Amino acid sequence: MTASPTTAAAQAARAPAPAPSGPFDLERIRAEFPILSRPVRGKRLVFLDTAASAQAPRAVIDAVRRYREEQHANVHRGVHYLSEVATAEYEAARVKIARFLGAADAHEVIFTRGTTEALNLATWTLGKTLVGAGDEVLVSAMEHHSNIVPWHLLCQEKGAKLVVAPMDDRGALQLDELERRLSPRTKVVAVAHVSNALGTVNPVAEISALAHARGIPVVVDGAQGLPHGPVDVRALGCDFYAFSGHKAYGPTGIGALWGKMEWLDRLPPWQGGGDMILSVAWDKIVFNKPPFRFEAGTPNMEGAIGLGAALDWMEAVGRDRIAAHEQELLAYGTGLLSSIPGVRLVGTAPHKAGVLSFVMDDVHPHDVGTILDREGIAIRTGHHCAQPVMARFGIPATARASLGVYNGRDDLDALARGIEKVKAVFG
Amino acid sequence: MNGMNDDLQDLYQQVILDHGKKPRNFRVLEDADRTAEGLNPLCGDHYTLFLKLDGDTIRELTFQGSGCAISKASASLMTQQLKGKTVAEAKDLYERVHVLVTEGPERAGEIGKLAVLGGVCQFPTRVKCASLAWHTLKSALEGGAVVTTE
Numbered sequence: 049m050t051a052s053p054t055t056a057a058a059q060a061a062r063a064p065a066p067a068p069s070g071p072f073d074l075e076r077i078r079a080e081f082p083i084l085s086r087p088v089r090g091k092r093l094v095f096l097d098t099a100a101s102a103q104a105p106r107a108v109i110d111a112v113r114r115y116r117e118e119q120h121a122n123v124h125r126g127v128h129y130l131s132e133v134a135t136a137e138y139e140a141a142r143v144k145i146a147r148f149l150g151a152a153d154a155h156e157v158i159f160t161r162g163t164t165e166a167l168n169l170a171t172w173t174l175g176k177t178l179v180g181a182g183d184e185v186l187v188s189a190m191e192h193h194s195n196i197v198p199w200h201l202l203c204q205e206k207g208a209k210l211v212v213a214p215m216d217d218r219g220a221l222q223l224d225e226l227e228r229r230l231s232p233r234t235k236v237v238a239v240a241h242v243s244n245a246l247g248t249v250n251p252v253a254e255i256s257a258l259a260h261a262r263g264i265p266v267v268v269d270g271a272q273g274l275p276h277g278p279v280d281v282r283a284l285g286c287d288f289y290a291f292s293g294h295k296a297y298g299p300t301g302i303g304a305l306w307g308k309m310e311w312l313d314r315l316p317p318w319q320g321g322g323d324m325i326l327s328v329a330w331d332k333i334v335f336n337k338p339p340f341r342f343e344a345g346t347p348n349m350e351g352a353i354g355l356g357a358a359l360d361w362m363e364a365v366g367r368d369r370i371a372a373h374e375q376e377l378l379a380y381g382t383g384l385l386s387s388i389p390g391v392r393l394v395g396t397a398p399h400k401a402g403v404l405s406f407v408m409d410d411v412h413p414h415d416v417g418t419i420l421d422r423e424g425i426a427i428r429t430g431h432h433c434a435q436p437v438m439a440r441f442g443i444p445a446t447a448r449a450s451l452g453v454y455n456g457r458d459d460l461d462a463l464a465r466g467i468e469k470v471k472a473v474f475g
Numbered sequence: 476m477n478g479m480n481d482d483l484q485d486l487y488q489q490v491i492l493d494h495g496k497k498p499r500n501f502r503v504l505e506d507a508d509r510t511a512e513g514l515n516p517l518c519g520d521h522y523t524l525f526l527k528l529d530g531d532t533i534r535e536l537t538f539q540g541s542g543c544a545i546s547k548a549s550a551s552l553m554t555q556q557l558k559g560k561t562v563a564e565a566k567d568l569y570e571r572v573h574v575l576v577t578e579g580p581e582r583a584g585e586i587g588k589l590a591v592l593g594g595v596c597q598f599p600t601r602v603k604c605a606s607l608a609w610h611t612l613k614s615a616l617e618g619g620a621v622v623t624t625e
Binding site for chain 2: 410411412413414415418419422429430431435438444445473474475
């Protein structure tokens with residue numbers, strides 16, 4: 049007897065990834081990313097903008113194409129074969145995410161458009177339930193706008209206050225200052241796992257312990273955390289963890305919010321529509337259980353399946369090995385950029401992930417970015433959707449080189465040569 | 476500058492680099508009768524423009540703020556070029572600079588010293604930098620407000 053698509057996909061999703069063996073082979077990794085073989089401006093592409101969006105390996109591109117070519121139909125609706133296949137694949141992706149995060153239950157994983165929507169979902173369900181007039185939401189000084197603006201909107205609506213835990217001159221969170229700001233009025237703590245502008249890794253487990261001692265839930269923006277090393281939500285101790293697929297080698301337009309079931313069970317719906325209800329009558333609507341209660345409308349199935357493939361791919365490479373590779377490069381790049389006169393790194397916290405934000409004497413980051421681009425080097429320039437971080441360091445913007453699994457020392461050497469070119473142009 | 480691509484050389488001409496480093500009329504105008512703010516949310520460029528009119532003539536034009544070499548040089552050159560011009564002349568120049576940075580020097584016609592901004596048309600991501608001050612000027616001439624390039 050043939051196993052149903054549902055059973056087969058679910059079993060495959062739960063199976064542990066084969067343990068990677070042998071040395072980390074950068075050239076083999078690079079060969080899996082089709083885009084890296086295309087020249088840019090007549091040069092080898094030096095892609096140092098993974099923190100904005102990662103490139104996708106062949107496995108992800110193939111999974112999305114296979115879904116469109118062989119598996120597509122609407123999920124959770126049809127009785128026909130393709131609907132069953134699509135539902136199985138979509139739900140298998142949810143199981144993979146749960147496994148990847150160390151979550152207890154796949155029903156704790158809510159698909160969203162990305163981190164931004166995940167944080168908005170947390171704000172307008174958890175935040176809306178807990179925060180009232182005169183209450184406080186505590187965020188860190190290094191948050192991305194998407195972990196500031198939703199909370200600001202909520203506070204404005206509720207007459208509550210957004211409180212900020214500061215960081216030091218290296219860009220490290222001041223945990224004692226954070227603790228001092230936990231008051232009886234604090235209802236939610238929301239922090240980045242890793243700062244997108246500075247690369248700082250925040251001590252989420254310690255933050256969670258401090259907050260939980262006061263009964264306060266912790267929401268983590270994991271957009272820059274999940275792609276760059278092992279994440280175990282139970283070890284982190286947080287209550288919610290948001291992330292995006294496209295920063296983790298998956299497609300755009302997909303991400304997830306993981307939340308502890310004890311919270312999800314209590315929270316009201318956010319968006320209304322199909323799939324999030326059990327029954328609708330004019331006099332009574334019964335909502336579905338989590339996670340479906342929070343997934344109104346036809347979801348991004350190919351995105352979810354592509355994301356599942358991306359997580360499988362990361363596990364096959366080895367998450368510890370990805371983290372170790374990026375840490376080695378980060379140390380190399382830090383040394384390299386620090387040795388160039390006129391270049392100053394912004395964000396030098398002791399515990400960092402693969403982000404090298406820098407400024408140059410007398411050259412605006414935007415001009416740096418344009419000149420590097422002509423060398424085929426892609427970096428991000430600007431405020432990185434973290435204007436309060438820029439204000440904290442008294443700068444309008446930075447140039448940011450960010451690392452991914454496919455980067456090597458040659459990329460950072462190219463960056464250093466590009467910076468010399470910037471200096472030559474600006475004399 | 477050896478080995479620099481031609482289009483980079485067109486973008487970062489000496490005049491641009493000079494005005495980017497040492498912007499002219501870079502000061503607050505205490506007795507301005509119009510001010511306007513210009514923002515480029517993408518890169519954080521932020522300028523304030525100060526305008527003093529004498530009837531229909533631009534008597535003084537100064538600016539303050541921070542941004543890249545292109546945006547700063549464009550603002551600096553603008554303040555030099557427009558002093559003494561009428562509002563109508565300034566608006567005409569605004570239109571022609573727009574053509575210059577989006578479509579190139581051939582389409583813009585004779586435009587004097589501002590021709591150094593022509594290299595920008597090879598850099599679509601930098602057009603907003605070159606035009607920020609000019610959008611801000613238009614806003615100031617029309618009464619003044621915050622403009623953004625988004």
